[in-house]
Amino acid sequence: MSPSLQSRLLAGAMTLMRAREQFNPKKFTKEPSTAAQYSPPPSVEKRVTITRSTFRDWPVFTLAPETPSGKQALYLHGGAWAAEIQAGHWNLIADLVVRTSRTFVVPIFPLVPAVTHRDITPVLTDLWGAIAGEVPTALVGDSAGATMALNLLVALPEGAPAPDVTVLLSPTFDLTFANPESARIAPRDPLLKLDYIRALAASYAGPDGPDSELVSPVHARVDHLGAITVFTGTRDLLNPDAHRYADLARDAPGTQVTIEETADMVHDWMLMPIPEAKTTRAHIARLLR
Known part of the structure; x- marks a missing residue:
């Protein structure tokens, strides 16, 4: 099936607006975010x-449906390990809360360059231990958050409760980005620039x-x-490593x-206002139900 007109226009707009520059490493400093930068928008509330x-001093938001099912999810947001949670993430999470009747737990973790994975994975492991089991x-995440979710899954100690469902949206599987197939796709990817990520x-x-x-699930x-x-998605330069990981785990x-x-x-299309996102969100919701 051909991509929708909306998705083609959006991809073109991202190219014209130089969307790749949002992940330029020069944009990110060690200054902490403010509450206004990561709080859910009024439409979600x-x-x-x-x-x-x-x-552990991290802000944590819990989003609950009107009639909880008794199930929950830990959601880790994307942003190339450097960007704060955005309105698109909150809208996706709220949509999944409503569709699945699961309660979603959303931690606001610190970002690079102020931290490394050594500051993140141990706290996520403890958070998982505190909320999971009963x-x-x-376990759900998008982009870098999906990679962090898989890092967490690998790091869980023996005997820890396992997720009943794990859903990874546009994850990175190899942080070296050495796959030549990724370099082949990179010119068509309007959102990610290899050097930056x-x-x-x-x-x-x-x-x-x-x-x-x-940090690299392929290793x-x-x-x-x-x-x-x-x-x-096939216009995401991370796509080839998804297949590589599936082959490793076969x-x-x-x-x-x-x-x-x-x-x-493109990368993280399920967060975007296009018809394909609606289809994908319905599929994710079915998995979580």
Whole structure:
């Protein structure tokens, strides 16, 4: 099926507006974000019940539906490890809350260059231990947040509760971005620039390096991770590594990786105001229900 007119126009607009520059490493400093930069917009507050708490000094938002199902999800937002959560993330999360009747827990974690993964994964592991176990809990993330979710899944200690569903939206599987297929797609990707995301990924990896098993899932263990569904678009330079990861996990015991690929979609298209996003969100909701 051909991409919609809306998606083609949006991709063209991103190119004209130089959307890749939003992840220019020079834009990001060690200055902390303010509450106004990461709080849910008023439109989201009208759809779900929102409570705010803290965990290890991180702000944590809990978005609950009118009639909770008794299930929940931990959602980790994207932004190349450097950008704060955006309105598009909040709208997606609220939509999934309403569609699935799950309660979503959304931590606001610190960002590069102020931190590395060593500051993030241990806290996420503790947060998971604090919220999961008593009720079925899904693990969901987009972009860099999807990669962090997979890092968390690999890092869970033996005996820790496992997600009942893991959904990864446009994740990065190799923080070195060395796959030549990614370089081939890069000129058609209107949102991601290899040099920029490679630099931000290296900052997130810190002294362990971007090829460390602690940050790059293609170098980490792939066994006993449960059922993982990966959504990826073919205009996303990260797309080839999604297939590479699925190949690595194909014969791994206790792991089932399903690739849901949409032709001609860009990175994180499910956050965008296009028909394909509506279709993908409905699919994600079915998985979470």
